[in-house]
Amino acid sequence: MKDITEKLQLLLRDPALKKKTIFTLAIFLFFRVFAFLPVSVINLARLKLLFSQNQFLSLLDMFSGGTLINFSVMALGLNPYINASIILQLLSAIFPQLEQLAKEGEYGRFKMNQYTRFLTVPLTVLQSIGIFMLLKNQKVIGNLSPIEFFSFIFTLVAGTFILVWFGELISEFGLGNGVSLLIFVGIVGRLPVLLGRTALTINQELIFNMGVFAVLSVLVIATVVFVNEAIRKIPVYYAKRIKGNKVYQGATNYLPLKLNQAGVIPIIFAVSFVLMPQLIGNFLKYVKNPAIAGVATFLANAFNPSGFFYNFFYFILVVAFTFFYTVIVFNPQKISEEIQKNGGFIPGIRPGLATKQFLEKIVYKITSVGALFLGIIAVLPALVSKLTGLSGLVIGGTGILIVVSVILETFKTMEAQLIMKSYDKFAR
Numbered sequence: 001m002k003d004i005t006e007k008l009q010l011l012l013r014d015p016a017l018k019k020k021t022i023f024t025l026a027i028f029l030f031f032r033v034f035a036f037l038p039v040s041v042i043n044l045a046r047l048k049l050l051f052s053q054n055q056f057l058s059l060l061d062m063f064s065g066g067t068l069i070n071f072s073v074m075a076l077g078l079n080p081y082i083n084a085s086i087i088l089q090l091l092s093a094i095f096p097q098l099e100q101l102a103k104e105g106e107y108g109r110f111k112m113n114q115y116t117r118f119l120t121v122p123l124t125v126l127q128s129i130g131i132f133m134l135l136k137n138q139k140v141i142g143n144l145s146p147i148e149f150f151s152f153i154f155t156l157v158a159g160t161f162i163l164v165w166f167g168e169l170i171s172e173f174g175l176g177n178g179v180s181l182l183i184f185v186g187i188v189g190r191l192p193v194l195l196g197r198t199a200l201t202i203n204q205e206l207i208f209n210m211g212v213f214a215v216l217s218v219l220v221i222a223t224v225v226f227v228n229e230a231i232r233k234i235p236v237y238y239a240k241r242i243k244g245n246k247v248y249q250g251a252t253n254y255l256p257l258k259l260n261q262a263g264v265i266p267i268i269f270a271v272s273f274v275l276m277p278q279l280i281g282n283f284l285k286y287v288k289n290p291a292i293a294g295v296a297t298f299l300a301n302a303f304n305p306s307g308f309f310y311n312f313f314y315f316i317l318v319v320a321f322t323f324f325y326t327v328i329v330f331n332p333q334k335i336s337e338e339i340q341k342n343g344g345f346i347p348g349i350r351p352g353l354a355t356k357q358f359l360e361k362i363v364y365k366i367t368s369v370g371a372l373f374l375g376i377i378a379v380l381p382a383l384v385s386k387l388t389g390l391s392g393l394v395i396g397g398t399g400i401l402i403v404v405s406v407i408l409e410t411f412k413t414m415e416a417q418l419i420m421k422s423y424d425k426f427a428r
Contacts, residue, residue, distance in 0.1 A: 014417075017175075017414060017417060020173065021175060023173050023174050024170055024175050024181065027169060027170050027178075028181075028182075028185050030166065031185060031186075034067070034159070034163075035067045035070060035072050035074060035189070036070055037072050037073050038071050038072055038073075039071050039073060039075070041141055041142070041144060041152055042071040042135070042140060042141060043139075043140050043141070043142075044070070044071070046138070046139060047140045048069060067159075067186070072159065073155050073156070073158065073162075074159040074162065074163050075159065076127055076128065076160050077160070077183075078167065078182060078183065079127065080120050080123040080124040081116065081117075081160065081163075081164050081167075081179070082268060082269065083123055083273075084116050084117075084119035084123055086273070088112065088115055089324075089328060092112075092328075093328075098112075113168075117164065120164065121157065124156065124157045125153060127156075128152070128153045128156040128157060129153065131156070132149070132152060163182065166182060167179040167181075170182070175410055176409055176413045177406075177409065179268075180264055181410065183268060183402060183406075184402060184403055184407075187399040187402055187403055217400060220377060220380070220401075223373075224377065224400070224401060225408065227259055227260050227373050228259075228260055228263070228404075228405060229408075230258070230259040230260075231258050231259065232256075232257045232259070232362060232366050233254040233255070233256055234255040234256075234257060234346060234359070234362065235253075235254050236252070236253050236339060236345070236346055237344060237345055237347060238252070238344045253344075255335070255339075255359075257330075257359075257362060257366060258366075258370075259369060259370045260370035260374065261325075261326045261329060261330055261363075261367065262325035262326050262370075263405055264401065264402050264405035265321070266318050266319075266321035266325055267374065267401050267402055267405075268402065269317070269321045270317035270318045270321055270378070271314075274303070274310060274314045277299045277302075277303040278299060278300050278303040278304070278310075280296070280299060281295075281296040281297065281298070281299030281301075281303065284296035285300055306382055311379040311382050314375075314378055315375040315376070315378060315379050316375075318371070318374050318375040318378045319371040319372065319375045322370060322371035322374055322375075323367055326363065330363055332355075332359035332360045333356050336352065336355040336359060339351065340352055340355070346358060377401060378401065
């Protein structure tokens with residue numbers, strides 16, 4: 001605790017970090033203001049009644065940061081942008097041109113971000129139309145003129161891009177990853193409301209169950225912190241080298257491989273995908289074709305957030321995205337080449353191909369543990385809610401994962417900037 005207090009004091013003393021912190025908090029404030037700026041054609045009373053009867057919509061609202069229950073101009077949140085990012089990363093694994101572009105430094109990242117934004121436009125339009133049809137079938141929206149309809153779609157598209165812009169501003173001028181931080185703020189902003197709803201239903205049995213849930217939540221938080229901080233140290237030895245007129249002494253170092261290299265990204269990706277079947281089901285179950293309506297009704301019922309199919313596919317998606325993202329961010333071929341180029345070797349492993357295969361084997365093992373852990377933690381709240389009866393807190397489990405991971409990542413970013421500052425003093 002003392003160590004954390006000292007770090008916070010150092011952060012507050014640093015002018016650059018203080019400026020970034022104030023800028024990030026200012027963006028958070030703008031985001032929360034927009035979250036309460038509603039679209040004019042919505043019947044808010046009927047919308048809140050619909051949300052109180054539908055756990056799926058409450059889950060969507062959780063990850064939109066409360067923008068959906070108020071149906072603000074940012075009602076769709078960052079979901080279209082996240083989906084576009086996932087699609088583009090999948091395409092990068094298929095098309096070598098995109099993969100090569102992603103490796104071209106700052107220019108490549110700029111172009112990939114540009115393509116992601118381009119792809120976000122049609123996805124946002126499709127989701128806006130889907131939400132419109134869903135709310136129209138539920139009598140939340142009345143009959144609109146063509147101008148009002150296009151104005152509705154344009155407003156939601158503009159709201160999503162304002163949110164994307166906020167995220168990019170935080171990433172460039174603020175602290176940490178802007179998209180993750182905005183999702184974090186949305187979840188934190190909705191937690192008091194969810195806890196308040198649960199408190200209204202309290203009885204003697206629920207008091208005991210809430211105590212059990214609180215203890216489990218603390219254990220989950222501690223375990224998430226432990227897994228996020230856990231690393232496997234691979235020793236790397238460097239032999240004595242002569243380069244020109246200089247003699248470089250031998251050294252021993254280690255390569256740190258994190259148990260969970262993907263962080264919070266697999267959870268965000270998995271949530272974006274696992275919500276789609278019920279969204280499609282709710283959209284299509286009112287069509288006149290009996291076959292389509294039957295399939296849509298099955299999807300809507302089967303992928304209920306407390307149901308088996310939802311949690312089964314949620315688990316599979318978290319595990320799959322953990323492996324997928326680790327493959328993207330960790331390149332054993334490049335690392336083995338760098339080690340060999342600098343005259344290093346892993347004890348007992350030949351440089352080159354053998355080193356690459358060894359690193360692949362180690363990463364596969366530790367990622368398997370990390371992926372299974374994330375998958376179990378992701379579905380654990382649903383299992384606990386069945387035992388305790390606190391169904392409203394199913395949402396809190398995924399929220400805890402995201403909140404804890406984002407806090408850890410942000411603190412690491414701030415700490416890294418402090419270390420760079422201390423190095424700059426030595427360089428002068």
